[in-house]
Amino acid sequence: MKKRVMPWAKFSLCLVLLLFFTPAAQPRLTPPWPQQHIPVFEQPGRVMSGSPEQMIVAAIDAVRQGRMADARATIDALLVKEPNYNLAHLVSADLYAMRAAPLASLGGAAVDAPRDRLDDLKREAQMRLLRHVAPPPSDRLPAQLLVLSPAQTHAVVVDTSAARAYLFKNVDGVPTYVTDYYVTIGKLGTDKNKEGDQRTPLGVYFVTSHMSRPQLDKIYGDAASLYGVGAWPISYPNELDRREGRTGHGIWLHGVPYDTYSRAPLASNGCVALTNEDMTALARQLSPGSTPVVNVTRVEWLDRASWDARRASALARLESWRTAWESVDTERYLSFYGDRFTDQDGKTLASWQKQKLAVNAGRSWSKISLGQVSIFSTSGENATWVATFDQDYRSDKVNNQMRKRLYWQEEDGAWKIQWEGRARAG
Template identity: 35%
Template sequence: MKTKSYHMFIKIMAIFFSTYLGNFAFAEKPFGQTSVTALNGIPSSFISLGAYHPTFAMVVEKNFHRLSVFKLLPDGNYTLVRTYLAITGKEQGDKKQRGDNRTPEGIYFIVGQKDSSELLRQMGPGARKYGPRAFMLDYPNIFDKRQRKTGSGIWIHGVDSDARMLRPFDTEGCVALKNEDIIDIAQYVSAFQTPVVIVDEMQTISMAAIQKQRQNVIEMVEAWRKSWENSDFAKYISFYSDHFQSLGKNKEDWREFKAKLSETRKGSITVQISEPKILAFRNQLLVEFFQRYTSPERDDFGRKFLYLRQENQGFKIIAEKWYNSQKGKTDLTVLNDTKKRQD
């Protein structure tokens, strides 16, 4: 009986290692400038990466234990730059609550980083498990909060020993890379700009399908922009979900807020936006762009985030965020170039 059990154990382990180490070899291999057409399409999450800052994006595939870095090319195609071995949460499935040891799934941004010295100073000897560096993700995002997901502190980090990388599901919800890889990946990271899409398995679609989706979203955003600029609030509010919430305001509060601003200003406004970054995940769309708002009283410049969800009448805005920032020469050039394309 023991002999049969032993042979069965050996067979199971052989299957595991042949499957997992196959993924390990794939993840270790740099892909160079391989076109994603070799991967039967374009990552379906990357509808557009915009055109105004470093156009790198990342996909974490939990089922395949890998993190892939893509770069947007001038022709709208994508290049697979590099793929790394990655391990994720001890428990499989999407993160729902604090302490469930699951890695969240969705659209996230890298919003900061800490090196080993800073980690040790803040957390003590226990920080060694994060290796030489950690990148912070913005979990929970707006979509997560609307689904009442809890928890925080989801990072992409190194490890205390590369031997840990032989255990594919071994973190408390973070994404872990080998230490040499967590150092290497820094060259592709721009804080608050590099998106990281976390999925079980990456889906790809054709260039034609991506272009159609991109055009549909851009046309919708342009119609939203024009309705705001023209103070057409009946049209403007039609882009918003009945479940919209931002700045403590619901959909009707938001319409009244915008209408009152229009009534009190002394003249017309101009709203310029850059080519948007458009990211998709399941029934969610995240649209982000530079925006310049000018009126006789003010001149505001910054980044706008629109969070949209698929509803019966198409995608609707459930929330938006605005980050005021300094106008840079490059940013204003992009706005001017975008306005020429709109004209």
């Protein structure tokens, strides 16, 4: 038997279902919604203030609760503030259309809109609303940021599945949450492998430079409009990417065209794009040459005790490697290297072993110190620790200083070094 559903209740229910179509980690929003009548649109509404994202979420929530006048007033105020906000225009059109007839879904008033464009806006609405029903946990720390060097005042972790970039401040070595931003990633998702695949790379990278809008205009002409307020290139491909044969270049953090407020969650050619307002705010905390940008499929949040333990484990492993090398105990030192190891010059594990055995045979002592240490991590099938530090090596034969990087991955139940060499950034 079919139940009668008033037009406004029907719209509210469909809107919520559309915004929460992903099974995992979705809030449970239960009907019935209040039955609405045309007069609710004529009543004075209350404008919910805040950022554009807070306002669009508040307007959608007002529809869910049957507060149509509040939704209308908030959307109108938002469009005065951000006249190029396409998602707000979509909700506005639906609110007007609902006066005359019920709508089957969010965007029901946009009957002539291209289907892919409408789906993009629905995905954007979903991502923005999900952030506000499941905000980042205030009592947890990101497993991706284990050790920040004193020079790294801030760090960025991009959660590609949630379309969010999280900004953390370095407070006495502890990554402390500051804020987060909605982002756009590659059209075809993540795990970039080759030039032009329209995917966003996963891994540990560093901001390398800043390209202002005037610079972009000079280089790219009209095409520079894609980047909005400017671009901040990151170090893709990193050293491990190159070892694995990943290709491509020009992966940036950047803004969006001035004629739009934001882009869909999957819309870039592989870069991470933010609204111009958000990119401007984030840029104030980016230091080319040092700020890490860790791209992952999902942020792993740890309680403080678990984070401390994982941090201590990573530092202890690095220190064990250092002391083994310093002790000129070649066998113990080489036990830290994985079967797939290569160095910056392409030496395999066998070549590395041969070289180290020959070098240490004529050496009586060495002294090695590590400074400005940072350790960042990724998770998943090929979980990786990325350790970077200033290395000061002294022995009876040679003295050498360099900024070095080690990539560690698990092998046979232990973390082993898979790449070693000079750090290109960070």
